[in-house]
Amino acid sequence: MKLTPHSREWYARLARELGGYRHPWTRVLDGPDPELTFDALLAERLGPGVRVLxxxxxxxxxxxxxxxxxxxxxxxxxxxxxxxxARDNAPHAEFCLWDGRGAVPDALRGPFDLIVSRRGPTGVIGHLPAVAAPGGRFLYVGPTLEVPQVPERLVAVGWTIHGEWRVSVRAWTPRWEDWVTRCEWMGEEARQEDWETRATARGLPYQEERYVVLAGAE
Structure with missing residues (x-):
């Protein structure tokens, strides 16, 4: 049975078959992974006194x-x-089952110095006033160069964007099956004529994109 991408059943299959939330297609990048920008911004904000959600x-x-x-x-x-x-992979961390809707569970109220979302839900932005410590920061990375709801939702809760980074790196899918899987994941149409006219010996080129935002309450 074909599952709807990003449905609960679809994520359950990823967990079962891939052992986690992993991109299930082969890709080759011509440059550094665009998420390294997010990694660097995250790493420099960590420390023994920092509380993260x-x-x-x-x-x-x-x-x-x-x-x-x-x-x-x-x-x-x-x-x-x-x-x-996650509980097996990071036993030192605390985990909570929540879909981001309704009242914030007590276990997630913090306060937290840094709230992060790596290609995860943007709905957490609406809860920033409830979970962030004074001077707290929000760090996000999304899968395209523009994620309009991020700045819109930050404005709605009175948070200010301190920095935005848009990173694009050429990538290749070596097989038609990889291209189909990638398009399904991204909600795009995989067209056979694109493959037939644009694919080379390396496969089909595309841009691997990321939108990174750092924001704060001031």
Missing amino acids: EAGCGHGPDAARFGAQTARWVAYDRQPELLAL
């Missing part, structure tokens, strides 16, 4: 990689199958 943590790769560098790393996700993997 992560929205949409998936199987917990960031909690596993960065959590030990903080005073507290708390994360949530709406998908129980991914949270089960």
